């Protein structure tokens with residue numbers, strides 16, 4: 001039996017397209033050399049969609065995204081569109097819209113330090129060696145989407161900008177469940193972060209997490225931490241954490257901090273998952289944690305590994321192809337161990353290679369793995 005899957009590729013802006021090009025090469029290789037077949041469709045998102053369709057995410061793209069087994073996204077945004085379009089036509093609005101339309105409430109952002117890259121961190125090697133934490137960020141609620149929001153002119157002529165931080169019980173419970181379920185497969189420890197000392201939404205968050213924990217997950221350790229303290233602890237002693245669960249805005253900030261601990265933003269993938277339907281299927285989008293890096297776009301300098309590892313996460317979580325995901329992740333490790341590097345993760349004495357050479361190196365490592373597996377049979 002051949003397993004055929006359908007992926008929607010949304011390369012986006014900046015370095016997104018060139019990184020996605022390397023994923024496409026790997027898909028072609030897998031179609032020729034593995035038991036699965038991956039069919040792909042491609043469309044625009046962000047600034048490129050604004051240029052093509054006049055909107056950062058068109059309805060037909062949403063329809064395709066809902067029909068696909070998973071969506072792989074490159075990156076969105078760039079100076080070309082900064083301040084030139086209405087607020088809801090910005091490239092970032094396309095990203096927020098696809099998260100909301102697909103109901104992708106659970107954002108998984110691993111921060112892993114690869115042994116070969118331990119010196120790339122700005123923290124001391126002993127603080128980060130072996131680091132493996134997972135940030136579970138709520139992605140479709142909170143201040144990002146809360147109403148009312150806006151900018152108004154007051155009677156006295158002053159202007160007022162405002163947003164609303166809001167969470168309901170069900171929103172907190174479903175992200176809490178996602179975090180506890182992940183912790184079960186890892187270190188069985190969840191740190192829940194909010195600002196219950198100043199925000200009612202944080203008080204509710206803490207109460208609901210505590211209740212969920214005692215009702216369903218008492219075998220997992222739960223700790224509550226104020227988000228500012230978490231930011232501090234992340235750079236003081238990051239290995240104390242296993243899974244961190246937090247809201248949309250704190251998650252945005254803490255995940256950038258955690259990513260930087262690894263010293264290699266260009267290496268980190270992420271997954272955004274919706275709720276399971278009756279058949280066990282869920283909408284899902286996979287994207288690198290890094291942005292569109294417009295300053296190096298189109299120069300064959302970008303590191304495609306975060307996008308490639310995002311594709312590996314899609315293989316694991318959406319296509320149920322854990323073994324192929326393992327091979328791909330191991331191939332990336334092989335490449336790093338062989339001291340093959342793009343400029344962002346360079347070490348003294350190594351000449352950096354380009355985006356497309358990095359993709360080729362991963363394919364070569366996959367090929368070598370396949371050959372040695374065959375030889376072992």
Ligand code: IPM
Nearest residue numbers: 076077092093095096252255
């Ligand atoms: C992220 C990004 C986005 C966010 C931006 C681009 C809208 O920073 O995915 O972390 O704030 O969620």
Ligand code: MG
Nearest residue numbers: 252253255256
């Ligand atoms: Mg961010």
